[in-house]
Amino acid sequence: MRNPLSKTIEEIKPSGIRKFFDIVSEMKDAISLGVGEPDFDTPWHIREEGIYSLEKGRTFYTSNAGLKELKIEICRYLKRRFDLEYNYEDETLVTVGGSEAIDAAMRVMIDPGDEVLIPEPCYVSYLPCVQLAYGVPVGIPLQEKNQFKLTKQEVLDNITEKTKILVLPFPNNPTGAVMTKEDLQEIAEVCVEKDIFVLSDEIYAELTYGQRHTSIASLPGMRERTIVINGFSKSYAMTGWRLGYATGPSEIIKQMIKVHQFAIMCAPTTSQYAAIEALRNGDADVERMSTAYDQRRRFLVESFKRMGLECFEPFGAFYVFPSIQKFGMSSEEFATRLLQEQKVAVVPGTAFGDSGEGFLRISYAYSIDNLKIALVRIEEFIKTLEK
Amino acid sequence: MKEKILNAIAKNSKISKEDLAIMLGYDEIRIEQEIKEMEEEGIICGYPTLINWDNVNCEKVTALIEVKVTPQRGQGFEKIAERIYKFDEVETVYLMSGGFDLTVMIVGKNMQEISNFVWNKLAPLESVTSTATYFVLKKYKEHGLALVNGVSEDERMLITP
Ligand SMILES: Cc1ncc(COP(=O)(O)O)c(C=O)c1O
Numbered sequence: 001m002r003n004p005l006s007k008t009i010e011e012i013k014p015s016g017i018r019k020f021f022d023i024v025s026e027m028k029d030a031i032s033l034g035v036g037e038p039d040f041d042t043p044w045h046i047r048e049e050g051i052y053s054l055e056k057g058r059t060f061y062t063s064n065a066g067l068k069e070l071k072i073e074i075c076r077y078l079k080r081r082f083d084l085e086y087n088y089e090d091e092t093l094v095t096v097g098g099s100e101a102i103d104a105a106m107r108v109m110i111d112p113g114d115e116v117l118i119p120e121p122c123y124v125s126y127l128p129c130v131q132l133a134y135g136v137p138v139g140i141p142l143q144e145k146n147q148f149k150l151t152k153q154e155v156l157d158n159i160t161e162k163t164k165i166l167v168l169p170f171p172n173n174p175t176g177a178v179m180t181k182e183d184l185q186e187i188a189e190v191c192v193e194k195d196i197f198v199l200s201d202e203i204y205a206e207l208t209y210g211q212r213h214t215s216i217a218s219l220p221g222m223r224e225r226t227i228v229i230n231g232f233s234k235s236y237a238m239t240g241w242r243l244g245y246a247t248g249p250s251e252i253i254k255q256m257i258k259v260h261q262f263a264i265m266c267a268p269t270t271s272q273y274a275a276i277e278a279l280r281n282g283d284a285d286v287e288r289m290s291t292a293y294d295q296r297r298r299f300l301v302e303s304f305k306r307m308g309l310e311c312f313e314p315f316g317a318f319y320v321f322p323s324i325q326k327f328g329m330s331s332e333e334f335a336t337r338l339l340q341e342q343k344v345a346v347v348p349g350t351a352f353g354d355s356g357e358g359f360l361r362i363s364y365a366y367s368i369d370n371l372k373i374a375l376v377r378i379e380e381f382i383k384t385l386e387k
Numbered sequence: 388m389k390e391k392i393l394n395a396i397a398k399n400s401k402i403s404k405e406d407l408a409i410m411l412g413y414d415e416i417r418i419e420q421e422i423k424e425m426e427e428e429g430i431i432c433g434y435p436t437l438i439n440w441d442n443v444n445c446e447k448v449t450a451l452i453e454v455k456v457t458p459q460r461g462q463g464f465e466k467i468a469e470r471i472y473k474f475d476e477v478e479t480v481y482l483m484s485g486g487f488d489l490t491v492m493i494v495g496k497n498m499q500e501i502s503n504f505v506w507n508k509l510a511p512l513e514s515v516t517s518t519a520t521y522f523v524l525k526k527y528k529e530h531g532l533a534l535v536n537g538v539s540e541d542e543r544m545l546i547t548p
Contacts, residue, residue, distance in 0.1 A: 015548065017546060017547070017548045020546055021544070021545065021546040021547075024545045024546050025545060025546075030545065032545040032546065034545055034546040034547070035543050035544065035545070035546065035547045036547045036548050037543060037547055039541065039543070123548065124548045125548075173548075291394075295395070295410035295411065296410070298409050298410055298411075298412055299406070299409050299410055302409045345545055345546060347546060351548075368406070368410070
């Protein structure tokens with residue numbers, strides 16, 4: 001029999017997170033600081049709107065790009081929060097999570113052999129999506145000394161004739177790093193000068209602490225070369241609803257609609273109705289949840305400092321990314337032993353790219369009480385290492 | 388800063404000053420001062436515990452009473468409200484707009500005790516013109532917290548990207 005599989009898929013490595021997940025799920029009564037999703041339930045008024053749409057029998061397909069009312073609200077929201085101007089008619093696409101938007105964007109922009117710059121450590125899906133689109137992923141290892149921000153020099157060092165897209169994953173999962181307006185300005189200049197497109201994954205845009213998120217698309221010359229990815233998963237605690245969106249120049253969005261139309265048809269209808277409510281009346285919820293994350297963030301950073309776990313202060317998302325280099329073992333070894341000896345699950349930095357070696361991703365999408373229990377155990381573990 | 392502290396302790400008065408300091412990013416001594424000040428200014432009036440008495444093996448009945456009164460010359464509702472809220476059995480007194488004047492919530496061992504209170508203490512007060520008593524059958528939510536059994540479980544997968 002012939003090999004049923006394509007070379008492309010065989011080249012794609014299974015997710016490093018998956019491997020660790022399998023180990024953890026064997027473990028009874030482990031406590032986890034390993035999740036990448038909010039601990040809050042979706043605010044009730046949003047869930048209620050979803051229920052209402054079901055009661056009303058709104059169980060049909062919507063138009064491919066999404067409900068008109070939802071697209072209008074998305075554009076209003078982006079204007080209100082990030083000063084981004086898009087029209088809902090041909091510059092906005094509602095997708096099955098930010099995930100689908102990332103995939104669709106890669107597929108419509110990449111020709112075989114085109115290079116895509118991916119700052120690492122980063123979320124797990126950019127690299128395989130580039131590969132599935134026959135592109136060539138080029139990792140840029142970010143440095144802790146730069147607080148895991150992307151610098152102009154790092155971009156310049158990795159640009160070749162073939163470079164077409166730069167992925168800009170900030171606020172960052174797993175490091176919690178953010179890029180300020182000034183930081184972004186430098187990157188924007190390079191992109192304009194070298195004629196590079198940007199895929200800006202802003203799914204954590206609402207979760208920044210002590211500063212507001214700036215979208216690179218709001219900088220001069222960038223709107224026409226940026227696809228902005230966002231969604232409801234993190235900001236409104238709606239991961240299971242599977243709803244996100246992409247906005248950008250109509251030339252690109254129109255083609256993404258094509259991919260979406262044939263691969264997906266339309267995003268879930270119930271979720272779309274709920275999302276309209278989220279955008280219209282959810283500002284207070286976002287504020288409430290991000291205040292809670294901020295408090296937990298301070299709590300973790302402070303506790304790690306106290307127990308001698310080095311950790312730069314993250315200003316976004318809901319992760320801290322402490323360094324474990326001084327213990328002389330790999331991230332995976334540290335995470336595995338922490339799990340076996342103290343039953344605390346965290347994710348090794350290497351699950352997010354080789355440059356995550358020496359770090360752990362610790363999520364604070366947990367109540368302070370849960371964090372406290374886990375911290376006692378982590379401290380206990382560190383003490384045994386220092387003996 | 389006061390408002391931040393209040394928001395944090397409103398749902399959890401047990402939180403330690405130390406944790407509060409870290410979570411809000413102020414130093415502990417300042418937090419302590421602010422809280423003391425707010426206690427003195429009558430902003431923070433107490434730290435009661437939210438108890439679901441339905442789950443305790445002891446009898447308790449709550450009633451909500453709508454009270455109509457004739458306000459007294461020169462004193463409005465203050466005097467009569469005070470005469471009512473000073474009774475130990477009375478948990479809550481609100482002055483209302485609309486069809487009646489005061490909402491009075493009282494707690495007793497049983498219905499008998501509550502009707503005794505209404506008949507012997509509340510109704511005979513000179514300025515009280517009428518009362519309507521409603522017994523609470525079940526409490527679902529108080530102080531913004533649902534009175535549900537146990538802690539809800541974390542159903543998320545242990546590790547997600
Ligand atoms: C950086 C980043 N981008 C995108 C996603 C995908 O989110 P969703 O598909 O739920 O919108 C995630 C989820 O963890 C993420 O962390």
